[in-house]
Amino acid sequence: MRFYNLGILTVVFLANISYLVSASRDTPFVKGVYFDRIITVVLGSSSYDVSMQDSYLSSLAQEGISLTNFHAIWHPAQPNYFAMICASKGGVLTDFTVDVDGPSLPNLLEASGVSWKAYIENYPGNDFTGDNTKDELYYRKYNPFISMNEIRNNHTLVSKIVNADEFVEDIAKESLPQYVFYTPNTRNSGHLTDLSYASNYLRTKFIPLIKPVLTNSRTLLVITFDESTYFDHFNLKKYNQIYTVLIGPNVLTSYIHVDELRYNHYSILPTIQLNWNLTELGTGDDKKATPLSPYLFL
Numbered sequence: 001m002r003f004y005n006l007g008i009l010t011v012v013f014l015a016n017i018s019y020l021v022s023a024s025r026d027t028p029f030v031k032g033v034y035f036d037r038i039i040t041v042v043l044g045s046s047s048y049d050v051s052m053q054d055s056y057l058s059s060l061a062q063e064g065i066s067l068t069n070f071h072a073i074w075h076p077a078q079p080n081y082f083a084m085i086c087a088s089k090g091g092v093l094t095d096f097t098v099d100v101d102g103p104s105l106p107n108l109l110e111a112s113g114v115s116w117k118a119y120i121e122n123y124p125g126n127d128f129t130g131d132n133t134k135d136e137l138y139y140r141k142y143n144p145f146i147s148m149n150e151i152r153n154n155h156t157l158v159s160k161i162v163n164a165d166e167f168v169e170d171i172a173k174e175s176l177p178q179y180v181f182y183t184p185n186t187r188n189s190g191h192l193t194d195l196s197y198a199s200n201y202l203r204t205k206f207i208p209l210i211k212p213v214l215t216n217s218r219t220l221l222v223i224t225f226d227e228s229t230y231f232d233h234f235n236l237k238k239y240n241q242i243y244t245v246l247i248g249p250n251v252l253t254s255y256i257h258v259d260e261l262r263y264n265h266y267s268i269l270p271t272i273q274l275n276w277n278l279t280e281l282g283t284g285d286d287k288k289a290t291p292l293s294p295y296l297f298l
């Protein structure tokens with residue numbers, strides 16, 4: 001969004017207007033209650049305790065708000081990705097390639113004029129529907145968007161699933177959409193490497209890349225993991241507990257850095273619905289999730 005570079009007068013001006021169309025681009029801008037943009041980046045399997053032992057990840061938790069009781073909802077990984085955009089597991093319980101019927105978050109964003117893109121590292125583009133690339137850096141199971149029939153079969157929508165090279169370009173052009181889902185490749189996410197590799201990727205590549213975005217706009221960064229590595233069914237507190245941190249200029253960090261409420265992968269979607277007054281998915285699952293507390297935002 002360009003508006004923020006124009007100085008404080010523009011920001012004040014924006015505060016009274018709920019919907020604006022940029023004159024220079026045809027990207028509509030819909031003002032949100034808690035944030036004007038959300039970027040969710042998803043790393044690969046790691047448990048909360050182990051993630052917090054990583055010095056960089058724990059320092060990021062100090063920069064924003066750490067959700068210290070946040071849980072993935074299933075093992076293996078794939079259903080967690082559907083949870084984030086469907087408000088349900090989409091009927092999927094495994095990592096096998098599936099085609100899923102029904103609406104997902106992008107349909108709601110489209111209906112309300114909120115721009116979005118899914119940036120997937122090493123995604124070959126051209127509506128690629130294969131399970132993975134030969135080099136195994138891209139796996140479809142970490143790109144839930146392509147498995148949604150209503151997205152994959154719609155030219156306008158499927159073209160918004162892009163290779164993450166476009167992320168760099170869009171930041172440079174100041175044309176980052178308002179909803180961003182970001183999947184690092186299987187090395188950078190830690191899936192084929194380990195947690196310290198993923199942490200180092202965040203520290204040296206991803207965070208420096210988006211720092212200007214976070215300082216120039218009401219952008220909320222959500223760093224999360226798809227699932228934990230534990231299968232501890234007997235300990236509700238620890239069950240599938242994962243590291244999730246909120247960072248951004250509109251996150252309240254003046255006196256607290258943690259929220260101990262129990263959240264899970266269903267919690268971000270209703271927060272986004274509230275933020276932009278989106279309609280419901282109509283899948284019946286919307287109302288069960290606990291959205292993030294409004295008190296976490298300035």
Ligand SMILES: *[C@@H]1O[C@H](CO)[C@@H](O)[C@H](O)[C@H]1NC(C)=O
Pocket residue numbers: 107110111154155156157
């Ligand atoms: C594709 O999606 C766009 C945006 O939501 C919608 O306007 C259009 O009707 C859809 N096209 C088809 C063929 O469903």
Ligand SMILES: *[C@@H]1O[C@H](CO)[C@@H](O)[C@H](O)[C@H]1NC(C)=O
Pocket residue numbers: 277279
């Ligand atoms: C939210 O959207 C509904 C229509 O879906 C509308 O009636 C309501 O006024 C909107 N609320 C706000 C705060 O914009």
